[in-house]
Amino acid sequence: MSNDQAYKEIAPRLRGIRDAVDMTVAELAEKVGVEAALAEKYESGEIEIPVSYLMDVAHVCGVGLTVLISGNEAHLKNYALVRKGKGFSVDRRKDYDYKNLASTFVGRRMEPFMINVPAKDPADMNFTTHRGQEFIYVLEGRLELRLDDNVLELEAGDSLYFDSNTPHALRGLDGEPARMLDVIL
Known part of the structure; x- marks a missing residue:
């Protein structure tokens, strides 16, 4: 999946989760410390969405980062084993190649x-x-x-x-x- 496709797939999840917790774009933007216009651009899929923003939205909305990135819930509560070279690839940023090493663990801190x-x-x-x-x-x-x-x-x-x-x-x-x-x- 290209970075542009990743933005377009993550954007509707951002909107859906924000709507599910009954917040306006302005309310969410204020809680995560960004301008409302920037939050709207993230939700439209127009621009790259920083993982830090996704983490902040997940925290404010009470969902896991995995839900925002992949659309799937984390499901392991005891442990999450990630084999060498594996991990959930976070293809949302051009600068770096990210692999999340705990995406399947529920309640990560x-x-x-x-x-x-x-x-x-x-x-x-x-x-x-x-x-x-x-x-x-x-x-x-x-x-x-x-x-x-x-x-x-x-x-x-x-x-x-x-x-x-x-x-x-x-x-x-x-x-x-x-x-x-x-x-x-």
């Missing part, structure tokens, strides 16, 4: 992702912010992580814990991608 971060020019880095906290552990390669005005270089074995409200962006270094575990709380 965190969202663990395996993320491949491509090499790119600094000018092509896209900053994001979202509520909560984040933990990154670099598995392979070297990673540049920008936190507001701070530029950090991490390599395999390095980790970072930070406030996700801080604008942050990533890129692989040395012309190579980096692979990391990212846990969002």
Whole structure:
């Protein structure tokens, strides 16, 4: 599925879940901290929908992130095993290759992702912010992580814990991608 198709498939779920909890676009936008016009664009499928926005909507509406992304309910309550190289692929962002490592677990308190971060020019880095906290552990390669005005270089074995409200962006270094575990709380 292309990224454009993913937006178009997720958008009606956003509208449906918002309608199901009896909220207007403006009310939801205020609760998740975005402009109503931006929330409307997400619901129309016009633009890329950040995973941070989906997490915020899921939290506010009391549903799992899996429901918004895939349309399916998580169903495992005891454990969720994800084999090497597997995981629920989150094809909604051009910048990174995300795999959710707990999409089938009901009642998650965190969202663990395996993320491949491509090499790119600094000018092509896209900053994001979202509520909560984040933990990154670099598995392979070297990673540049920008936190507001701070530029950090991490390599395999390095980790970072930070406030996700801080604008942050990533890129692989040395012309190579980096692979990391990212846990969002």
